[in-house]
Structures are given as C-alpha cells and as structure tokens.
Amino acid sequence: MDMKAGLYQEQTLKLTLSTEMQQAISLLQYPSLQLYSYLEQLSIDNPLIEVEQTSEIFYHKRETSRKQEEGTLYDPPVFLGSSLQESLYEQLLSFSLTKEQNRVITILIDSLDENGYIDASIEQLQKRFHLCNQILTEGLTLLQSLEPAGIGARDLQECLYLQLKRKKKIPKELLNLIKEYFDPFVNKSWNRLKRDTGISIEKLQRYFHSLKELDPKPGSKYTDQPPIYVIPDVLFEERHGQWSIIYNDRFLPKMTLNNDYDVMRQTDEECRSYLLKKYQQFQHLHQGLAYRRLTILKVMESIVQRQLDFFLMGNNVLKPLTMKEVAEQLEVHESTVSRAVKDKYVQTPYGLRKMKSFFTNKIEQENGIDATSSRIKEMIQIIVQQEDKKKPLSDQKMVDIIQGQYYIEVSRRTIAKYREQLKIPSSQKRKEY
Numbered sequence: 001m002d003m004k005a006g007l008y009q010e011q012t013l014k015l016t017l018s019t020e021m022q023q024a025i026s027l028l029q030y031p032s033l034q035l036y037s038y039l040e041q042l043s044i045d046n047p048l049i050e051v052e053q054t055s056e057i058f059y060h061k062r063e064t065s066r067k068q069e070e071g072t073l074y075d076p077p078v079f080l081g082s083s084l085q086e087s088l089y090e091q092l093l094s095f096s097l098t099k100e101q102n103r104v105i106t107i108l109i110d111s112l113d114e115n116g117y118i119d120a121s122i123e124q125l126q127k128r129f130h131l132c133n134q135i136l137t138e139g140l141t142l143l144q145s146l147e148p149a150g151i152g153a154r155d156l157q158e159c160l161y162l163q164l165k166r167k168k169k170i171p172k173e174l175l176n177l178i179k180e181y182f183d184p185f186v187n188k189s190w191n192r193l194k195r196d197t198g199i200s201i202e203k204l205q206r207y208f209h210s211l212k213e214l215d216p217k218p219g220s221k222y223t224d225q226p227p228i229y230v231i232p233d234v235l236f237e238e239r240h241g242q243w244s245i246i247y248n249d250r251f252l253p254k255m256t257l258n259n260d261y262d263v264m265r266q267t268d269e270e271c272r273s274y275l276l277k278k279y280q281q282f283q284h285l286h287q288g289l290a291y292r293r294l295t296i297l298k299v300m301e302s303i304v305q306r307q308l309d310f311f312l313m314g315n316n317v318l319k320p321l322t323m324k325e326v327a328e329q330l331e332v333h334e335s336t337v338s339r340a341v342k343d344k345y346v347q348t349p350y351g352l353r354k355m356k357s358f359f360t361n362k363i364e365q366e367n368g369i370d371a372t373s374s375r376i377k378e379m380i381q382i383i384v385q386q387e388d389k390k391k392p393l394s395d396q397k398m399v400d401i402i403q404g405q406y407y408i409e410v411s412r413r414t415i416a417k418y419r420e421q422l423k424i425p426s427s428q429k430r431k432e433y
Contacts, residue, residue, distance in 0.1 A: 023284050023285065023288045027289060027291070028288075028292045028336070028340055031342075031344060032230070032231040032251070032252075032344075036253070040253065043253070043255070046278045047258065049282055050259075084112060084114075085109050087222055088151070091146045101139060101142075104136055104138075105139045107139075108139055108140060108152065111125065112151070113219070115216075115217040115220050116151045116152070116153070116159075117153055117155070117159070148219070149163040150162045150163045150218040156216055157178060157179075159218065160211060161178045163214045163215070163218075171207070176197075177193070177197070177204075181193060181196065188428070188431070205432055230352070232248050232352060233247070233248055234246065234247060234296060234344070234345075234346040234347070235347045236311055236347065245300050245304060247297050248347075249293065255282075255286065255289075295340050299330065299340045300346065302326045302329050306319055306358075307321065310348075318358060318360045321358060321360060323337040323341075340355075341359075344356075360373060360374045376402065376408065376410060376414070376418055377418050379408075380398060380418055380419055380422060380424065383401055384424055387430075390432060392430040394427045396412050397427075398415050
C-alpha cells in the first residue's frame with residue numbers, strides 16, 4: 001500500500017460556543033445561592049461592576065421527605081448548636097476522672113459516628129489502644145449515661161434498650177422483648193412471640209407502637225454545621241386576584257456599570273485594553289442574567305401548563321411530563337431544560353418544591369390512559385390507608401385493585417418496588433390483631 005505524506009484541505013462543521021454563550025450556560029445552571037456568591041466574587045475581580053447589596057433575602061428550609069403514610073410534609077430535624085462530641089465533653093466537666101479514665105472516654109467519644117453509635121467493637125478498641133477490658137467497660141457505661149439517651153450504643157437493639165431503661169414505668173416485658181427477642185419483635189412475628197413469651201398479640205402490638213417514641217439516631221440532631229437553606233428561584237403566587245409566575249431576583253445584588261468608566265478610558269493603551277475586556281465581561285454578564293431569567297420563566301410556564309391541577313388545587317397526582325417534551329415546546333435543547341431546573345426551587349401555595357420534581361416518567365398503557373410513577377404511588381398510599389389492618393392487602397391484590405378501579409396495567413414487581421420506596425412494610429408486617 002502506497003502511503004504519502006501531504007497537505008490537504010478539508011471542510012468540517014464544528015459547534016463552537018462563544019464566550020457569551022459559555023457564561024450564559026454557567027449562569028443558567030447556578031442555583032440562587034451559588035449565583036449570589038458568583039456575582040459577589042465577580043464584582044471583586046471586575047472594577048467596572050458596581051454592586052448594590054439588598055437586604056431582601058428570604059430563606060426557606062429545604063423541602064424534607066414526605067410522611068408517606070399521610071402524604072404531608074413534616075418539620076426537619078432540630079439541629080443543636082454544638083457538635084455531639086462538644087456536647088459530651090461539656091457534660092463530662094461535672095465528673096472527676098482519672099487520667100486513664102479520661103483517656104478511655106476520649107477514645108470512645110472519638111469513636112462515635114454521626115448517629116451516636118460506637119463504630120468499633122470493644123474487642124477492636126482493646127487491641128487498637130491496649131486497654132484493660134474493665135476500665136473500657138466502665139468508660140462505656142459512663143458514656144451511655146450521658147445525654148442524649150441511647151448514645152454510645154453499638155447497634156440499634158442496644159440503642160433502643162438504653163432509651164427504654166431511662167423511661168419511667170416501662171414494663172419489664174418490653175425490656176425483655178428488646179433484650180432477648182429483638183429480631184422477631186421488630187419483624188412482627190407475633191404468633192411466635194406469643195408462643196415463646198406468653199404475651200398476648202394485642203399487648204405485643206402496643207409495645208411495638210411505643211417504640212415510635214424512641215430515636216434510632218440519637219446523635220443526628222447534633223451538628224457543627226448550620227442548617228441547609230434554599231432560596232426559591234420562582235414564586236407561584238396570587239396577585240390582584242390572578243395567579244402569577246414570578247422570577248425571584250429580589251435578593252440578588254443590583255449590578256451597574258461604574259460611573260467612572262468614561263474617565264478611566266482616558267488612560268494609556270494597556271489600561272484601555274484591560275478595561276475593554278472588563279466592559280465586555282460586564283455586558284456578557286447582563287446578557288447571561290437576562291437569558292437565565294427568560295429561560296427559567298419559560299420552563300416554569302410550561303410546567304405550570306401541564307401540572308395546573310397541582311398548582312391550583314394541590315393535587316399530588318402529577319401528569320406525565322418529560323424534559324424532552326418541554327424542550328420541544330420551547331424549541332430548545334433538552335440539556336437547556338435540565339440546566340434550568342437543576343437545583344432550582346419554586347415556592348407554591350403548598351410548600352417549597354424542586355422544579356425537577358414536576359417531571360414524572362410515563363408508564364406505557366395499552367388502553368391509552370396516561371399513568372405516572374407518582375400517580376401509582378399515590379394509589380398505593382390510598383389503598384394501604386383504606387385496607388383492613390387485620391387483613392392487609394398483598395402486592396398482587398393491589399395490582400388487581402389498580403387494574404380494576406383505575407384501568408392501569410402494572411406488574412406486582414412494580415408495586416413492590418414503589419411500596420418499598422414509600423417505606424410501606426409488606427402485608428405480613430402491616431397486619432394487626
């Protein structure tokens with residue numbers, strides 16, 4: 001094969017993003033708080049940008065998980081001011097400890113994970129730090145006597161047992177169930193427990209429900225980090241009798257051009273070249289912010305059109321909607337819609353929601369009826385709430401109900417998957433007597 005080196009001309013098409021478009025894309029994908037920090041930093045680096053700070057910063061707690069069995073939002077955990085370790089050390093100030101005891105308790109406190117559990121066994125701590133078993137056991141007993149109750153446990157069983165021991169008038173039967181029959185108790189093996197302990201099924205169920213008052217993660221309420229807050233990028237609210245979609249830029253700094261710019265241009269060539277670049281950056285910034293505002297509003301308008309029932313009536317059953325459908329409606333690329341909703345929030349009459357949460361997957365139906373994963377989850381919740389607790393419905397029974405009443409074809413495996421996502425136990429564990 002004859003191969004020769006040479007110079008050849010070839011025409012190709014390539015997509016090259018301009019500086020303006022690159023900055024516009026960056027501004028679009030920033031959530032509000034990051035955009036706020038970015039603009040502040042940019043004003044420090046660019047002498048032509050004048051920043052007028054605003055005091056209108058409205059913080060909202062980040063949306064928490066839903067109580068699946070009730071379909072309502074619950075308050076996020078209360079975070080205490082200091083870290084768990086700091087709180088424990090403060091409590092130890094009232095104790096008179098020897099040097100060795102202080103060393104042991106420090107090792108134990110440093111071995112706690114974020115939930116308040118010891119993340120190593122006693123044997124491992126003994127070998128790692130060459131400790132005496134007796135003094136290590138005494139140190140663990142001291143740690144477990146501190147607040148919050150359940151701290152220093154080595155597993156969930158011990159954590160619950162420590163909390164129950166602190167409560168007044170706790171039946172010895174319940175303590176014995178946690179200590180000796182923990183696995184069958186938490187798995188609701190009522191018939192087996194009734195046979196082995198002689199405790200009636202009704203009493204076993206009452207004992208089980210009393211565990212809901214305990215905290216399985218006693219250390220999680222302590223943190224040295226502040227709570228996470230978000231600022232809604234879009235507001236959906238009623239104004240003058242009409243519902244409006246409002247771009248929330250009230251907290252962002254006002255960006256203006258430095259009034260001394262014309263004077264600064266009357267300098268040497270090198271300085272003028274530098275100022276010209278900064279002026280172009282200022283223009284690109286304004287164009288990018290305008291593009292961000294317009295794109296987010298258009299995407300939100302498209303979402304509201306498709307999910308109007310939610311916004312007006314609080315109907316939690318969302319209609320099928322994909323980012324591709326919104327992109328086609330707005331005649332933009334799907335990635336643009338993805339950037340526009342990424343980490344963005346909308347304040348609705350029914351709480352703070354992620355913009356991304358309004359997109360739901362379609363489930364293909366032969367009968368042409370639209371179905372979404374969120375709609376099926378809502379059906380599962382309703383069915384479980386209305387079922388006879390003495391005869392809870394199996395996953396297959398729920399399939400039959402959804403197909404018979406809602407005309408939606410769905411498999412038993414899909415029901416099981418969604419039920420687990422909703423943290424709804426199996427029919428065997430839901431059974432009550």
